[in-house]
Amino acid sequence: MRNIEADRIKTLPTSIFSTMSKLAVEHEAVNLGQGFPDFDGPEWIIDEAFRAMKESKNQYAPSAGIMSLRMAIGNINKKYYDIGWDAETNITVTAGATEALYCAIQAIINPGDEVILFEPYYDAHKADVILAGGIPRFITLKKPAFDFNANELEELINPKTKAIILNTPHNPTGKVFTNAELESIAALAVKSDLIIISDEVYEFLTFDGHSHIPIATLPGMAGRTITISSTGKTFGMTGWKIGYACANAALTDAIRKVHQWTTFAVNTPAQHAMAKAFNDIENYLPDFRLKYQRKRDKLYEALLQTEFKPHLPQGSYFIMVDLPPDRYEDDIEAAKDLVINHGLATIPPSAFYTKSDEGGTMLRLCFAKRDRTLESGIEKLKRL
Template identity: 35%
Template sequence: MPKLSNRTATFTDSVIRRMTRISNKYGAVNLSQGFPDFEPPREILDRLAEVTREDFHQYSITWGAQNFREALAEKQSRLMGRNIDPNGEIVVTCGSTEAMMAAMMSVTTPGDKVIVFSPFYENYGADTILSGAEPIYVPLIPPEFSFDADVLEAAFKQHPKALILCNPSNPCGKVFTLEELQIIADLAKKYDTFVITDEVYEHIVYAPHKHVYFASLPDMWERTISCSSLSKTYSITGWRLGYVIAPPHIIDTVKKVHDFLTVGAAAPLQEAAVTGLRFGDDYYRWLQDKYTEKRDLFLRGLDRIGIQHTVPQGAYYILLDISEFGYKSDLVFCEKLAEYVGVGAVPGSSFFKEPENRYIRFHYAKKNETLENALERLNDIRKKMPKE
């Protein structure tokens, strides 16, 4: 038999989704895979019920239903500080996962290099390799997860085609400052590099931190491919509605890649989600308050237990330092945590290029009672966890 492609030779299955399966196996509270256990906004669900009885069951326009793109353009124009053309500067995708892949395949050629900050969401390295490019990893330094500008410039000196910027960041919860973003922008301009952003947590940011859209920086619109989705903002991760926003000459290529990857996102779900895109600013303030409450609840509980952890500036993830337990493998630790303590987590090593074994990742996009249940189980973690 002929050999299979070697593109995936270094891949494993998704560690995040594997930990969901392990959590389910042991009946653990699943704080691994980042999806809510509460309902989306009622207005969106009510519209979805109506849509099932209307004529939205066939393909929409390949790059997104007209009213969806118009509603999205209106929302993001207000936030990004420029008039976005719904017909020439947006492609609707099957989640931000496809948005990132379509962006990567649109700007890279096999043999190119791409800068990836570490820690990183696990798809970024895979997307780079599947595109035939080579990742260059630049470390974000704990506990603030800032970067060394000289190290970053050394990466740029390798003449990468693109840099991937997740802001706010999964898994470390970092919100990049305006000064940090300007350093990246100056280097991108100096070395003529694209910046592909993942801004899926754009509305989950904690005071006093503020999210700045990279494309809004001076001279950055022309070289930025902005990717995001509705998953986290409206608690509809299963709907798989994402998008790419970029200048027309880039979007023309993204449209072609997207067409051959997935044809188009689900038409009925686009129609229902238009309702959410038209929410006023009060919804996003409510969302920020909701997640601030959950973050504070979970941090207070961890502080009572006495385990060291990060304090997220955005997104909804916390990294716990498990050094005190003496495990050589954070994956084994997470498997034992699900089995003996009854809480699901993701081993931090799946996010770092560096040999890092001291962190595990929890998320807190859960009902308060779910978080309290998890904290109650974690309260006896030192008694319940077996020795490695």
Template identity: 35%
Template sequence: MPQLSTKLNLFTDSVIRKMTRIANQYNAINLSQGFPDFDPPSVITDRLKEVTKEGPHQYEITWGSQKFREALAKKQSKFMNLDINPNTDIVVTCGSTEAMMVAMMTVCNPGDKVIVFSPFYENYASDSILCNAEPIYVPLYPPAFKYNKEELINAFKQKPKTLILCNPSNPIGKVFSLEELEFIANLAEEYDTFVITDEVYEHIVMPPYKHIYFASLPNMYKRTLSCSSLSKTYSITGWRLGYIIAPANIIENARKVHDFLTVGAAAPLQEAIVAGLNLPDSYYEDLTKLYTGKRDLFLKGLDEAGLKYIKPQGAYYVLVDISDLKRKNETDLEFSEWMIKEIGVAPVPGSSFFKEDINYLIRFHFAKKDDTLKEAIKRLKTLVYKARIRKSTLL
């Protein structure tokens, strides 16, 4: 038999989704894969009920229905402070996962280099490999997770085709400051580099921090592919509705890539979500309050459990330090699997997000009902005791 693609030896399947499978096996509370256990806004689900009867049920225009693109352009033009043309500047994708892959395939040739900040969402490295591109990893240093300017300059000196920017960041919950973004923008301009942004948590930013769209910076729209999805904003991760916003010359080519990858996103769901895109500004203000409250509830619980963590500024993830809890030479993956079985709460091992040899962090998410978070906290309050007993025995 012929050999399979050698690219597949360069990355594993998703560690996040693996943790979900193990959580399901042991009936643990799943704080690994980032999806809510509460319903989307009723205006969306009510509209979906109507759409199931009246349609559409057939293919939409491959790059997104007219109504969807118009509603999205109206919303994003306001929040991004840009004049987005729904007919030329948008391609609708099957989630932000496809949006990122389409963006990478649109700008990258084989052998091109791509700057990736570490830690990073696990898809970015595999996206680069699948495009035959070479990642250049630039570390973000805890606890503030700032980049070293000289290291970033040296990365740009290697003449990368693009830089991937996740803001607000998964897994660290970092919200990049204006000064940090402007420094990146100046380098992108100097070295004529594209910037691909992953901004799925754009509306989940805790005060006093503010999200700044990279494309809104002076002269940056022309070289930015803004990727996002509706999954997190409207609690519909299973709908798989994403998009890329970019200048017409870029989108014209991104649409070709998208067409041959997936043809198009689900037509009934595009129709139903228009009701969500037309929600008033108060919805996004309430969303901020909702997730700020959930963060504060969960962090208070971590304090009570005696766990050390890095306080997130945005998104809905928190990194917890397990260096004092795991056994000597034990990996964070092994510790996470033990946690799921014995504590009944599922994390993600932090090493899956870092290029560096980081083996002492795990990631939780707090996009859950308050009752779910309280039960998780109750279980986590036994973690320190059980982990120390475990370290002192051969059990």
């Protein structure tokens, strides 16, 4: 039988999320692995989706997204970051941030182009670069602060480098990039004429006074940045898969060229509901943040009492923990032992590293879970 797989997909691994979630189901484990809430987003947003369906908003949306949602996205960017994205020419609604990432990378990467990723990376970032025929290059965010060396970043840049993929607040480390760090990345992007793809899906989840800064707001960056976000994270409805990309008109045209041949348009009633949700975001955000801050504190403080020492996250809904010394060979062994023998699913982060083996020393836990899920997870870790 002829080889059915295209060459470009041969090196793509099965997503670690599918592998761990399957094991979690098989072993009826408490799932602190995959990154989504085990509770619903607000009921009033669900009601808005129903209303849209009842009001016959059930056919294809415009390819770039319904205008009221694009305008709402433009408004929140103006309000929170003082950045002026135009609904007509700068904003594209996609099937989750996942599709925005795919379209953005397909839109700008030629085979052989190099793309720099900070590791640990969100695994779709690397897969998307490979799917576009690009070559991923890596710079490691090193423990304990998950910081990087700007000289090392500069050394990675060469004439083949086309883009840097950034993710802040960062999955899986919880790092929120500082203004100084973003400035150093921006300076290199300007100097070497690079595009920044900035994945900001956790933009509204920052803690302890850390604030999220979109790199597009730095001088000279709005014209060379594709900013990607997701209503799934902001409003706790990951299954609705409504994301978006904001960029200047030329980059937006390129993204839309791919988007029209990928999904063309995304779920209409959910877009209507999200337009309403963004219009009321000011009332929604304080409780949302407090709820997640409490969950982070609960898990973090409990972890301090276990052998799995946590790194305090500044943002996102993840906590990285160090493995107890000498107990496990690596993160894969630890994650398998926890899920199979102790009923707790986690994510082994070595799946998010290519260059460094630091991932083998940690596990990723997600705290976007009901209190009782967190409590049973903590119980299992304490009993170890």
